[in-house]
Amino acid sequence: MAKLKNRILIFALVAMLPSATWAQTAKPVSYHRDIVPLLKRSCTGCHHPGKLKGELDVTTYAAFLKGGKHGASFKAGSPKESRVIEEISGDEPSMPKEGDPLSKAEVALFERWIAEGAKDDSPAQATLAFSKAKPPIYKKPPVISALAFSPDGKTLAVSGYHEVLLHSEEGTNALARLVGESPRIESLAYSADGKWLAVSGGAPSQFGEIQIWSTSSNGLVKSFKISSDSLYGVSFSPDGQRIAFGCADKTMRIISTSDGKELIKLDNHSDWVFGTLWTVDGKRVLTGSRDRAMKLIDAANGQFIDDINKLLEGVLCIARHPKEDLVVYGGDMGAARIYKIAENQGRTAANNDVNMQREFERQPGPIRAISYAPDGNTIAVGGMGGEVRIYKTSDGARVATCAGHDGAVFTLAFHPTRKLIATGGFDGLVRWFDTSSGELVKKFVPVPLKSEPMQKAAK
């Protein structure tokens, strides 16, 4: 009898629970404060622009409302008619598909938020620390991690903090500031037709981001949040329709340029992936990783083909020959080597590095930047040693030394038509050197410093 009474009591208590919670938190439920953190914790992993399970994206209010394959996720005022409640409640809720179900109190929050009208109270662009109207302010030049010339050579894109700065060919005219969400910009790449500029970056251990900018309007076309760490070594497929990049989570991914859909995810590497490039025909992708391997992948299905090199040292940067399937890499022990991008046929033979074509003079420290000249006859190498050195690919002879950097060089870019190379790194200055003599042509600070507002170029 006592037992039964207890049971009834428990039943009564359980039945009272939802209303008790309701009464305790009489303040209206806030989407921004209460719901978004739950979505982030339990749902975005499978429902974001790069991974649309059930065709549902919950990373913005608008997308969450729009819903998935079966329409709207919720109907303001009617929890009972809201798909999301149906999915997350019950004894065996169907969502989240994996992992712990939401607690009864959390489900009640969703219900109450919808019952109260499902209002969107997200502060306008809460996450944007800077914007076009409110660009970053610099007291000293930030470290330069990426540089790229547009294919026509008229624009030089330079990484800043939270932005990419575009300079004219002459180097001193600032054309535009592409202010985005990522504080760190790790790599830049123009599409072959020059229409798009892809930017990879992120905020370490928070998010990775790919931004796509239109070069005609200098406007942001798309931003895709991917993984929870910075993205490196972005590259366009030859037709511009896909983008490959490496990630601090040891993966390489290929996404569709138009909608950010993840097409391929490679997780064969055991360390950070710093570089990606496409073969001339666009059918294969090569990755370079700190785990010392350059891995060749079928770009259509993501199938791993082969490590093309013998594993000698961490691969920190890679670049493809302008017209042929040859790659040059820079290593963390200071070696630069050219390889044929092909299956490693010699793996079992005595000489198991058959794809290697040339090895260059060892650099005084890890190599952080490498590139082929547009004619493929020379390569340039820069890194912790602070010099950029230019070598002939035919015999490995050094033809020029570009000196004067104050600290490490992290990036370099050959001008597509003139005999010029742009370099950037720790000291925050862009330098232009003559590629045949190694002479400094000019140097400039690419960001507006607080004391001197950036001059507006008349376009």
Ligand code: HEC
């Ligand atoms: C592990 C992956 C995963 C997680 C985490 C996850 N979902 Fe899903 N979700 C799916 C898949 C897969 C579908 C497609 C339907 C199915 O297979 O059941 C789906 C479908 C849905 C749908 C239906 C969309 C439609 O219109 O068909 C809703 C709503 C939904 N999920 C909400 C959520 C919510 C809310 C969370 C977090 C509490 C969540 N999901 C967490 C994988 C996931």
